[in-house]
Amino acid sequence: MGIEVVTFSVVNSILYGMLLFLLASGLTLIFSMMGVLNFAHASFFMVGAYFGFEISRRVGFFPALVLAPVAVGLLGALVERFGLRRVHKFGHLGELLFTFGLAFVIEEAVQMIWGRSPQDFQVPAALNFTAFTLFGTGYPAFRLFMLVVAVAVFAALALLLARTRIGLIVKASLTHPEMVSMLGHDVPLVFMSVFGVGSALAGLAGVIAGPVLVTQPSMAAALGPILFVIVVVGGLGSLAGAFVASLLIGFIQTFAVAINLKVADVFGLIGVTQPPAAFGALLSDIWNVSVAQVGPVIPYLLLVAMLMFRPMGLFGKRA
């Protein structure tokens, strides 16, 4: 592997990993505060992209960057207030099933409003230029903008939780809701706000990812599963864990493509150049599988292995 390929891959890994973190941060926030694994999180991401598209074509991209996440956050708060709160009584399984169903409802609603075809959500003109050129390949300013936003979100969330009174109350509400309530805080309001902020972060990721990816109803289903991998690998409820896991997944998926290695090459190293005939057609198919082809599965393999050997994840405190 040449130095160019390595450099490209490192840059691409970081850029992709940061997009994943933007999404996973909201999910992990909701989980760490409320203990709810939100299956509809990627749906809020999709709604964010659609809101961003609608607002940006009326008043521009930068207002949309603020307004769309606020709108998605309000939607999330309403879902918590009138849906999740009622289901909460019946335990975590009820909540899980509730968000699972909600994901389908949101997808269908989006299809009814905007149709099934992709929307023409474009990169804003102010960010539509090449930021820097590396070995002849241009890197768009918009991707760098994405990186900056992701890092800012990470810093802001980490500070909010660790250094402020709000963070203190929020964390206390999860472990000792009765006590916090006795002290005069409105615990249900805290939960609603956390869910709203978590949804708003997904919405923010949607506004930023919409122009880069394809703004269409299936975008939620495409990114949803990988988020769970990030949250589990990073450690359920750990913000720093989600950050590291996002980068890790970014690196894995990018380098899997860059490495030109096939099963045949591995056997070639030990002197076996032909698939053993005894295994027949089955093995000759596997023989030509490249690392790039199995790339998308590696994160899930990691998920399975992590749950088996280190259930609390990389940075998690509890199993």
Place this chain on the structure above:
Amino acid sequence: MYKTCVASVLALMSAGVAMAEDTFKIAMIDPFSGPAAVVTERIEHVLRFAVDDLNARGGLNGQQIEILTFDNQMSPAETAIQAQKAIDAGATILQTSVSSGNTFALVEFVQKYNRRNPDHQVIVFDGASHDPAITGEKCSYFSFSWVLNAQMKTAGLASYLASRTDITKVYLMNAEGSSGTTTRQAVIDMVGAARPDIEWVGDDVHPLQKITDFTPYIAKIEASGAQAVITSDWGADLALELKAAGEAGLDAEWFTYFSTGPGAPTAMAQSGLNGLVYSAFDGDAGIQNEELHAYEAAYRAATGGLSASAFPGDTSAIRALELAANAAGSNEVDALIAALEGVSFKTVYGADAHSRPDDHQIISQMAISRFVDVPDGALDEEGTGWGWENVAIIPADVITLPNTCEMERP
């Protein structure tokens, strides 16, 4: 008096039922839900537009055509179940378009059904699935394909690339799965034969519709020094890779099979790859033909800006059906099949076409066009202001491949 009243009411009601029964029914058996529904939606528009036009002119030998829709949920097993439902509902023609797996399942089901019900046979129309096996090893007397298959399109692409001697370094980019791997092999064989000097500088087989970030692939293409990429990718894969190529400023040319499909024009216009993305397809709105442009204008006015030329199979099917029914003077299945074999008609692109009697494959010209920022007022795609500019028409005889079908005729 009361009895006669009741009797006449009953008679009227049964007459009403008889009138509803009296339509010629075409059943669309396609994914009306799930991610592929966006394609079905577009196909349904094209089919209904062609059928409405025919009905307004008196229908099929005086019989109105009715379209029934059945959701096969993109599953071959469900396709067979829905086919039975469609037949129960009185359908004479069963059409499926979106996936070749479903088409195989439908043809197989109809073969069995027709053998068991010789007095009530049905016909299969393949509207867009483009797998060569449908008119090859899995061909059927009861099935007709109305789009050029992938082998024919690759032959056309090879013929075009023979004239592009400036391109010598080509990168292959295909998804796993039958469509991607067979097209990849056909490109290596046919383009390789037409242009032995071409060097394959890259050959990626990537996972199907699972990748969200194509930038690593674009970096590989850039590093390989490729002048052109040939890809059979479609849907989200094609949209994401073209957008990533645009972002990275990759100046390679893209030769694609499915860039006329829903969403691709939007992504291509966003990518800013002006004149760099080519389509090797049955045709497009960029072909200079007055009939095509008039049809497109009428279609766009009726559907709110969608284009009919992206799905030629359904227009061809209805035109061929009309001519065949006229020639046969009957809407009976036996007579229709006999008349459909060899029927000559004009495609939506205004080009001559016929259905080859040996394998029921449509034979017509194809087009190589590139996607450009078109002047105001010209036909654009998906409201982007970008549209197709035709660079070559490949005549039918160049892409006509030998028949491989061993048809069992009753």
